[in-house]
Amino acid sequence: MTQTxxxxxxxxxxxxxxxxxxxxxxxxxxxxxxxxPSAAPDDExxxxxxxxxxxxxxxxQRQIEEAQENAPERAHKHHWYGVPVGTLVLCFALVGFAxxxxxxxxxxxxxxxxxxxxxxxxxxxxPVVMFDPQPFESLSAADKNMIQKAAVWKTVxxxxxxxxxxxxxxxxxxxxxxxxxxxxxxxxxSCLLTPETFTMKDYNSGSEIxxxxxxxxxxxxxxxxxxxxxxQPYVVSKKSRNGATILKVAYGVYIDLDSVADPDVEIVGNNxxxxxxxxxxxxxDRDTDMDYIKAIRVAE
Numbered sequence: 001m002t003q004t005x006x007x008x009x010x011x012x013x014x015x016x017x018x019x020x021x022x023x024x025x026x027x028x029x030x031x032x033x034x035x036x037p038s039a040a041p042d043d044e045x046x047x048x049x050x051x052x053x054x055x056x057x058x059x060x061q062r063q064i065e066e067a068q069e070n071a072p073e074r075a076h077k078h079h080w081y082g083v084p085v086g087t088l089v090l091c092f093a094l095v096g097f098a099x100x101x102x103x104x105x106x107x108x109x110x111x112x113x114x115x116x117x118x119x120x121x122x123x124x125x126x127p128v129v130m131f132d133p134q135p136f137e138s139l140s141a142a143d144k145n146m147i148q149k150a151a152v153w154k155t156v157x158x159x160x161x162x163x164x165x166x167x168x169x170x171x172x173x174x175x176x177x178x179x180x181x182x183x184x185x186x187x188x189x190s191c192l193l194t195p196e197t198f199t200m201k202d203y204n205s206g207s208e209i210x211x212x213x214x215x216x217x218x219x220x221x222x223x224x225x226x227x228x229x230x231x232q233p234y235v236v237s238k239k240s241r242n243g244a245t246i247l248k249v250a251y252g253v254y255i256d257l258d259s260v261a262d263p264d265v266e267i268v269g270n271n272x273x274x275x276x277x278x279x280x281x282x283x284x285d286r287d288t289d290m291d292y293i294k295a296i297r298v299a300e
Contacts, residue, residue, distance in 0.1 A: 118235040121247055122269075125280065127154040128186060128293065129251060130229025135278070137295045139190055149200060151183035151193060152211060152220060153228060158182070171221040176213065179220060188285055188292035195220070203228060234269040236277075245282040245291075248299050250274045 056064075127150040136142040155178045165173040176195045183193040195213045202209045202225050212221045231251040239246050252272030255265075266274040277299035282291050 118238055118247075121235045121238070121249075121282075122233050124291075125233040125235070125247075125249060125293075127151075127157065127182075128296075129231050129233040129249065129278075132230050132251070133296055135296050135298055137297075139187055139294075142187070142296075144194075145198060147183060147187060147191065148179075148193060148196070148198060150186055151179045152222060154182040154186060155179050156222060156224070167221050169221070169223075171212075171223050173217075174220045174222055176218045176220060184288075184292075185290060186293055188283075188294070189288060191292075203230070231275065232269075232272055234272055234274075236268065243283070244294065247280040247282060249278050249280055251276050251278060 128146075130153075131146050131149050133146045133150075134143055152174070155174055156172070159174065159178055160172070163172070163174065167173055179195065180193050183191045195218070197210065197213045199208050199210050201207075202223075209223050209225065211223070213219070214221065231253060234250040234252055235247050236250050237248040250266075250268050250272070252268060252274050254271055255267075255273045257267070257271055268274055279297040279299040280293060281295040281297070283294045284291050
């Protein structure tokens, strides 16, 4: 028979000792020499400067210190040209502001005092005012001879540069159709002018002249005079009333201001002494979109 060996019993202390030995022999365990911190070489010990990329060099630190020392001096340094340049800029600004104020003032003054409309009415009314027509409230009550005179001379003023035709007596030859058109422009489409020969006074020589109408050619033969009529118009006010335009018109005569002795003489426009005032009612024809004289009254 085979003799069996009896297992030797181990005590608890022996098992603990055996476990410690196994632990020391583990391949994953560190030796005591590895557990101790290794001393760094003297030349690699940390000195505070080391290889830290954010650490400034001594040269960079000196530059920063020099910049800080010089900064207050530069901040308080003044240039000699600062005051004159600033004064010059201020002068230019004041000049520009003054110019702008002048332009604005002139514009406002021009708007407030603009009388271009009134002066246009002066030109329009001249062929009528210069013959000093009698007042009327309707075209039917107006003087037909005055209407023909005014129409003829409006045509002379408007068309003399366009028509270059004269008769053997040096009279300007004007088509009667143009005179009829002028009558309509002055007194409206209801003004039906019947052309005829008429006489009028030459205010330069004081003699009578004849404006001849020729039926065969339907033309007027007009002697051209230097002085025509008595008065020149100057519109002093314009207002609206019942859809019409009411003009207050000064009837003036040209005078030499140096020769005027009466201080009470009223002067308007270009050396015009006011003789009297008349009121003109101007209305617009909706069919022709043209203004015309509807009535002439004594101004209140």
